[in-house]
Amino acid sequence: MSLTEARFHDLVDATQQALEELLEDHADDIEISAGMxxxxxxxxxxxxxxxxxxxxxxxxxxRSGGYHFDYDEESGKWSCEKSEELLGEVLARATKEQAGVELDFEEI
Structure with missing residues (x-):
């Protein structure tokens, strides 16, 4: 079943808001503009x-590459279409590799 446009935008907005709250004390700057x-x-x-x-x-x-995530309604998580890793797992690895920051992205 495909996500409706409204549901997709709600999910992305919620994900970005959760990320902003989690990263605000660890990032130098966070910008959200035009869906990016x-x-x-x-x-x-x-x-x-x-x-x-x-x-x-x-x-x-x-730095480690580009990842494409689909939303899995059953798990309520974003899952990478190729590696099947969850968004939170990839973000945890990327923030550690790139910024030396260890964060728990389990709720993302």
């Missing part, structure tokens, strides 16, 4: 999370 969230760390590295409306996906750009 840019998280900048003190060392100059960044993560970019963008909504891909036509595909109903959430994309993450990190």
């Amino acid at each position: 969230m840019t998280i900048k760390f003190k060392n100059g590295s960044q993560l970019i999370i963008s909504r891909q409306e036509p595909l109903r996906q959430l994309w993450l750009a990190a």
Whole structure:
């Protein structure tokens, strides 16, 4: 079953808000503009999370690569279409690798 456009936007908005709250004390700057969230760390590295409306996906750009996530209604989590990792797992690894920050993204 495909997500409706409204449900997709609600899910992405909620995810970005949760990420902003979790990262606000650890990121140097967080910008959200036109559906794209840019998280900048003190060392100059960044993560970019963008909504891909036509595909109903959430994309993450990190130093380790690009990841495409589909929302799984059953688990209530974003899951990578290739690796089947959850968004929170990839974000935890990326923030540790890029900024040396260990955070718990289990609720994301």
